[in-house]
Amino acid sequence: METEEKKGYKAPPLGGGGGIKAGIVGGAGYTGGEMLRILINHPEVNLAFVHSTSSAGKYVYEVHTDLFGDTDLKFAAELAYNIDVLFLCVGHGDAKKFLDANPIPDHIRIIDLSQDFRLSQNAKHKTKSFVYGLPELNRDAIKEANNIANPGCFATCLQLGLLPLASQNLLNSETHITATTGSTGAGQSLSPTTHFSWRNDNLSVYKAFEHQHLNEIVQSLHQLQPNFNPPAEGRGVNFIPYRGDFTRGIIASIYTECSLTEAEALKLYQHYYEAHPFTHVTRHDIDLKQVVNTNKCFIQVKKHGNKIFIVSIIDNLLKGASGQAVQNMNLMFGLDEKAGLRLKAIAF
Structure with a gap:
C-alpha cells in the first residue's frame, strides 16, 4: 500500500481545527454532501480529503454549491491513510467492493453508511468486525468499536418508535406501520420515481411488506425482546413505505396492541430515551419541520382503546444517515455526543 508521502498527499488545514483527521469516500452524493457540511464545521475534526471518482479535481463547492465560501477543498482521486476515521458514503453493495479493492489499515476506524454490514450475518469483512450503529440501542458497544455499520433511514425512524416497547417485552401482537420519506431517500441518481415531474404533487407506495430495512428492524427488536418472532406467531411488523x-x-x-395506559407508555418512552440527547418524547402533535435539518428524532405517544399509537419523525439525511454517522464518531472517540450536531431546524 502506498503511503500518503509517496502520493504527494498533504492534508489541507480544513475542518474545525480539532485533533481527529477524517476522510470521506463518495463525497458527491446526498449523504456525502451532508457529511461535508457537518465535518467542515465540527470543532474536533480536520477534514483531510474527500474522495470521488466522478468529481475528482473539482472544488467541493462546484458540486455542493451551498458550500461556496466555506471550503476550498477539492475532490481527490486518490486515498490517503494519515487519518483516524473514514466515512464510506457509497451505494449499497459498494462498501464491500471498496474494501476488497482498498485494504484499509486497522488503525483507521470505518463508519459505513451503506447496508453492507448491518445484519449480524454480514457484520464481518476479512479482519474487520462492524457494530450496528444505533446509539439508542448499542451506545456502549459503539464506544468500544473500531468499525460501525450505520443504520438505514427508515430503520432508524421505525426502531426508535419501537425500542422502548421491545425493552419491556411488549411487542406481542402485530405491529402496523405506515411511513413516508422524502425524495432524497432514493439517492442522487435520477430514476423515473425521483424525477420532479413525477414526484411533485404525487404519492405512491413501494416495497410494501418487503422493504430491505425490515431485516435491521427485526434484528434490533429481537436483541431487546428475544421472544420476538415476527411472522410465525402473529407478531410481525407490517410496513408500508410511501414516496x-x-x-x-x-x-x-x-400502532400495536398494548396493555399500558397512555401515562404509563409515555413514562416508559421518556425513561428509555432520557440519557439520549437527540431523541425526545411528547404527547403533543409533531410535524416534520421540527426535525428537518437536525439530528433529532421526535416521538409522539398516544393511546387509542387497546392500541398504542406512535408517531416518529427524523431527517433521513441526518439522523437517518450522515448526522448519525457523526454521532457514532463522537462516541467512538470519546467526544461530546452532540459535537458538531447542534443544528437548527428549518422551522418554516
Missing part, C-alpha cells in the same frame, strides 16, 4: 412529494424527512405512524 412523498418533498425532499427530506421521514414521518412514521405506528
Whole structure:
C-alpha cells in the first residue's frame, strides 16, 4: 500500500481545527454532501480529503454549491491513510467492493453508511468486525468499536418508535406501520420515481411488506425482546413505505396492541430515551419541520382503546444517515455526543 508521502498527499488545514483527521469516500452524493457540511464545521475534526471518482479535481463547492465560501477543498482521486476515521458514503453493495479493492489499515476506524454490514450475518469483512450503529440501542458497544455499520433511514425512524416497547417485552401482537420519506431517500441518481415531474404533487407506495430495512428492524427488536418472532406467531411488523412529494424527512405512524395506559407508555418512552440527547418524547402533535435539518428524532405517544399509537419523525439525511454517522464518531472517540450536531431546524 502506498503511503500518503509517496502520493504527494498533504492534508489541507480544513475542518474545525480539532485533533481527529477524517476522510470521506463518495463525497458527491446526498449523504456525502451532508457529511461535508457537518465535518467542515465540527470543532474536533480536520477534514483531510474527500474522495470521488466522478468529481475528482473539482472544488467541493462546484458540486455542493451551498458550500461556496466555506471550503476550498477539492475532490481527490486518490486515498490517503494519515487519518483516524473514514466515512464510506457509497451505494449499497459498494462498501464491500471498496474494501476488497482498498485494504484499509486497522488503525483507521470505518463508519459505513451503506447496508453492507448491518445484519449480524454480514457484520464481518476479512479482519474487520462492524457494530450496528444505533446509539439508542448499542451506545456502549459503539464506544468500544473500531468499525460501525450505520443504520438505514427508515430503520432508524421505525426502531426508535419501537425500542422502548421491545425493552419491556411488549411487542406481542402485530405491529402496523405506515411511513413516508422524502425524495432524497432514493439517492442522487435520477430514476423515473425521483424525477420532479413525477414526484411533485404525487404519492405512491413501494416495497410494501418487503422493504430491505425490515431485516435491521427485526434484528434490533429481537436483541431487546428475544421472544420476538415476527411472522410465525402473529407478531410481525407490517410496513408500508410511501414516496412523498418533498425532499427530506421521514414521518412514521405506528400502532400495536398494548396493555399500558397512555401515562404509563409515555413514562416508559421518556425513561428509555432520557440519557439520549437527540431523541425526545411528547404527547403533543409533531410535524416534520421540527426535525428537518437536525439530528433529532421526535416521538409522539398516544393511546387509542387497546392500541398504542406512535408517531416518529427524523431527517433521513441526518439522523437517518450522515448526522448519525457523526454521532457514532463522537462516541467512538470519546467526544461530546452532540459535537458538531447542534443544528437548527428549518422551522418554516
